[in-house]
Amino acid sequence: MQRPQTVAEQVANVLRESIADGSLAAGTPLRQDDLAERFGFSRMPVRDALRQLEAEGIVSIHPTKGAHVARMDATEIREIFAVRALLESEALRLSVPNLAKDTLDEAGHVLKQIDAEPNVGRWGTLNRAFHLALYSACGNARLLGLIEAHHNAADRYVRVLLSNLNYRSRSQSEHWDILTTCRHRDAEAAVRLLKRHLGEGVKTLVEAGLAGKS
Amino acid sequence: MQRPQTVAEQVANVLRESIADGSLAAGTPLRQDDLAERFGFSRMPVRDALRQLEAEGIVSIHPTKGAHVARMDATEIREIFAVRALLESEALRLSVPNLAKDTLDEAGHVLKQIDAEPNVGRWGTLNRAFHLALYSACGNARLLGLIEAHHNAADRYVRVLLSNLNYRSRSQSEHWDILTTCRHRDAEAAVRLLKRHLGEGVKTLVEAGLAGKS
DNA sequence: TTCTGGATACTCGTATACGGGAATACAGAT
DNA sequence: ATCTGTATTCCCGTATACGAGTATCCAGAA
Numbered sequence: 373m374q375r376p377q378t379v380a381e382q383v384a385n386v387l388r389e390s391i392a393d394g395s396l397a398a399g400t401p402l403r404q405d406d407l408a409e410r411f412g413f414s415r416m417p418v419r420d421a422l423r424q425l426e427a428e429g430i431v432s433i434h435p436t437k438g439a440h441v442a443r444m445d446a447t448e449i450r451e452i453f454a455v456r457a458l459l460e461s462e463a464l465r466l467s468v469p470n471l472a473k474d475t476l477d478e479a480g481h482v483l484k485q486i487d488a489e490p491n492v493g494r495w496g497t498l499n500r501a502f503h504l505a506l507y508s509a510c511g512n513a514r515l516l517g518l519i520e521a522h523h524n525a526a527d528r529y530v531r532v533l534l535s536n537l538n539y540r541s542r543s544q545s546e547h548w549d550i551l552t553t554c555r556h557r558d559a560e561a562a563v564r565l566l567k568r569h570l571g572e573g574v575k576t577l578v579e580a581g582l583a584g585k586s
Numbered sequence: 587m588q589r590p591q592t593v594a595e596q597v598a599n600v601l602r603e604s605i606a607d608g609s610l611a612a613g614t615p616l617r618q619d620d621l622a623e624r625f626g627f628s629r630m631p632v633r634d635a636l637r638q639l640e641a642e643g644i645v646s647i648h649p650t651k652g653a654h655v656a657r658m659d660a661t662e663i664r665e666i667f668a669v670r671a672l673l674e675s676e677a678l679r680l681s682v683p684n685l686a687k688d689t690l691d692e693a694g695h696v697l698k699q700i701d702a703e704p705n706v707g708r709w710g711t712l713n714r715a716f717h718l719a720l721y722s723a724c725g726n727a728r729l730l731g732l733i734e735a736h737h738n739a740a741d742r743y744v745r746v747l748l749s750n751l752n753y754r755s756r757s758q759s760e761h762w763d764i765l766t767t768c769r770h771r772d773a774e775a776a777v778r779l780l781k782r783h784l785g786e787g788v789k790t791l792v793e794a795g796l797a798g799k800s
Numbered sequence: 801t802t803c804t805g806g807a808t809a810c811t812c813g814t815a816t817a818c819g820g821g822a823a824t825a826c827a828g829a830t
Numbered sequence: 831a832t833c834t835g836t837a838t839t840c841c842c843g844t845a846t847a848c849g850a851g852t853a854t855c856c857a858g859a860a
Contacts, residue, residue, distance in 0.1 A: 378649045378813070404842070414815045415842090416630075423634060427641030435592045436821060436842060451728040458729075462672050514665040515672075518732070592843070618812070628845045629812090650812055650851060 379413055380420035386411070387421060391430055391441055392527040393493055402431060402439040429525045444529070446578045452526050453574035459519050460570070461563045463507035468559035470509035476555055479505040483547050495540070496531040502547060506554060506562075529577055539576055543569070593627055594634035600625075601635060605644055605655055606741040607707055616645060616653040643739045656739075660792045663743060667788035670736050674784070675777045677721035677729050682773035684723035690769055693719040697761050709754070710745040716761060720768060743791055753790055757783070 390396045408415045422439045425431040433439045482502045500523050507516060533539050546569045553562040604610045622629045636653045639645040647653045696716045700709060714737050721730060747753050760783045767776040
C-alpha cells in the first residue's frame with residue numbers, strides 16, 4: 373500500500389485480529405468510549421475503524437444502539453461458504469493454468485509450515501495464505517478482494533474448526549490433494565476437490581452447533 | 587430497515603445517486619468541507635458517508651489526499667462484469683426453480699415500464715429492479731447483497747450504455763428472452779442468455795472507450 | 801527564461817464538546 | 831407483589847476546534 377498509516381486503520385487491524393482469534397466473541401458490544409480509552413485515542417478514529425469493519429461484515433452497527441461483533445447463525449455460515457465456493461472455484465479455475473511454479477512451491481511451503489506449526493493461533497493465517505496463493509494468478513483483482521473479504525468474515529469460525537485436530541489433519545490432506553492436482557494443471561479436478569473441501573468445512577461447522585441464537 | 591435514519595446515510599444516499607446519474611463524474615474530488623457546507627451539516631457525517639461509499643467501491647479515499655469519485659479503467663470494468671456474470675449466473679440458477687409467478691409478473695411489469703419510460707434517468711433503476719427481481723428467490727441473502735453492491739459500482743457506466751438507443755433496444759429484447767426462459771423454468775438456458783447479455787454490455791462499454799486514463 | 805527554494809494556504813486526521821434518544825432503575829399505585 | 835410512569839444515566843450522532851502534512855505559488859538565482 374505504501375500509504376500513510378492512519379490511526380483508524382491501526383485500530384481496525386487490531387480489532388479485526390482480536391475478533392478473528394476469538395478474544396472478542398460474537399455479540400460482544402463494542403463501546404466507542406471503552407475502545408478509545410483502551411487504545412489511547414479519541415472516539416473518532418475508533419468510529420472510522422468500526423465503520424470499516426462493518427463494511428467487512430464482521431461487526432454490526434445500529435444507530436443509537438452502538439456496535440457489536442457480528443453474530444452469525446447457521447444460515448449465514450452456509451451462505452458465506454456457498455459464496456466462497458462460488459468465488460474460489462472460479463478463481464481457482466482461472467488461476468491454475470497461469471500458476472507459476474514458484475507460486476506452487478510457495479503454497480507447498482505454507483502447507484509444510486502448517487504441518488510443523490504448533491501454535492493454533494497461526495493456523496488460520498497460514499490456511500488463508502495457502503488458499504490465496506492458489507488463486508493469485510486468476511487475473512481478477514476484484515475477485516481476489518472479495519475472496520479475501522469473505523475469509524476475514526469467516527475466519528474466526530474457521531479457526532474454531534482448525535483447533536479440532538481431526539478436522540485439521542483431514543483439511544491438510546485435502547490441501548495436499550488440491551495442490552497436487554494444481555501441479556498437474558488439472559483445473560476441473562482441483563475445483564472439485566476445493567468444493568468438497570469447503571463443503572466439509574461448513575458441514576463440520578454447522579454440525580458443531582456454532583450457530584448463534586441471536 | 588425501519589432504523590433511525592442518520593444524517594450520514596442520507597448524505598451517502600444523495601452522493602450515491604449523484605454519482606450514479608453522472609452529476610459527479612469519475613475523478614471528481616470530493617472535498618469534505620464543500621460537501622458539508624452544501625448539505626448544511628458538519629464534516630463528520632460527510633466523512634462517515636464517504637467511508638461508506640468507499641466500502642461500496644464508488645469512491646476512493648487516500649489519507650491526507652482526500653476522496654474522489656472512483657475512476658474505472660477498462661480492466662476494472664471487465665473485472666466487475668466478470669464477477670457480476672459469476673454471481674448473477676449462480677443466483678439466477680438457484681432462483682429460477684423457486685420463482686413465484688407473482689415475481690415473474692412483476693419482472694415483466696418492470697420491463698413494460700422500461701419500454702414506456704421516456705426518462706433516461708429512470709432506466710438505470712428499472713434495469714436494476716428487473717435483474718434483482720429475477721434473483722430474489724435464490725435463497726442466499728449475502729449473494730444478493732453482493733450483486734446489489736456490484737450494480738451500484740457499475741451503475742453509472744451502465745446508464746451511459748442505456749442512453750444509447752441501439753443498446754437499449756437490444757438489451758430489452760434480451761431481457762424479454764431471459765424472462766421467457768425463466769417462465770419455462772429453464773434455468774440453464776436463462777443463465778446462458780444472461781451471460782451473453784452481460785458479455786454484450788461489457789463489450790459495448792469497452793469498445794465505447796469509457797476507460798479512464800488515470 | 802527556467803529551475804529551485806521557501807512561505808503560504810488548503811485539506812485532512814484527530815481531539816474535544818454538546819445535545820438527544822434509548823435503556824434502566826426506582827418509586828408509587830393498584 | 832407486580833405493573834406502570836417518570837427520572838436518571840449512559841451512549842451515540844453531530845458540531846466545533848486544533849495540529850500536521852502536502853500541494854501550490856511566487857520570488858530569486860542560474
